Amino acid sequence: MCPTSVQKVTMIRNSSNMVLLTFVGSTLPDRVNVGPINPRVRRFVSRPLQCFSCYSYGHGKSSCKEASRCGNFSALVSHSEEHCNAAAYCFHCRDAHQVCSRQYPRYRMEQDILQLANTQFISLGSARRELA
Numbered sequence: 001m002c003p004t005s006v007q008k009v010t011m012i013r014n015s016s017n018m019v020l021l022t023f024v025g026s027t028l029p030d031r032v033n034v035g036p037i038n039p040r041v042r043r044f045v046s047r048p049l050q051c052f053s054c055y056s057y058g059h060g061k062s063s064c065k066e067a068s069r070c071g072n073f074s075a076l077v078s079h080s081e082e083h084c085n086a087a088a089y090c091f092h093c094r095d096a097h098q099v100c101s102r103q104y105p106r107y108r109m110e111q112d113i114l115q116l117a118n119t120q121f122i123s124l125g126s127a128r129r130e131l132a
Contacts, residue, residue: 020044026121045118048110055092055099057110071099 021032021041028041051059054066055074067076072084074091088098092106101107109131117127 043118045111045115048107048114050100050107052100057106069099074099 023029028043031038031040048057049060050057051061051064051066052071053061053064053068055069055071056066069075069091070077070084070086073086073089075086088096088101090097090099090101090104092099093104095104097103113124113127113131116122116131117124120127122130
């Protein structure tokens with residue numbers, strides 16, 4: 001018997017056959033017995049929240065108060081990104097990549113902040129100060 005109990009089970013409907021288990025408490029078991037299978041348990045860490053209107057981190061498009069930008073070359077324009085053929089340019093770091101690229105150092109920093117907050121059970125503000 002596992003010392004922690006499952007609080008919630010969520011089936012994720014895609015081709016990965018992933019199941020999201022929500023546990024009570026702060027310690028996770030190494031494995032979970034589900035009938036004849038015994039899968040390993042991994043902690044879920046969400047991806048950084050990025051606005052797809054202004055391409056800043058920390059808020060979503062629905063709550064954005066900034067002007068819209070092109071995700072390809074960062075200009076303040078109202079054209080569709082699907083039809084943009086300009087060279088990729090990031091206005092944050094002035095490098096040649098799209099603003100929503102996972103190779104962007106700020107994305108990786110935000111990912112590290114989420115990972116630290118999740119594993120150390122601290123607030124995002126505390127994790128941000130620790131990694132700054």
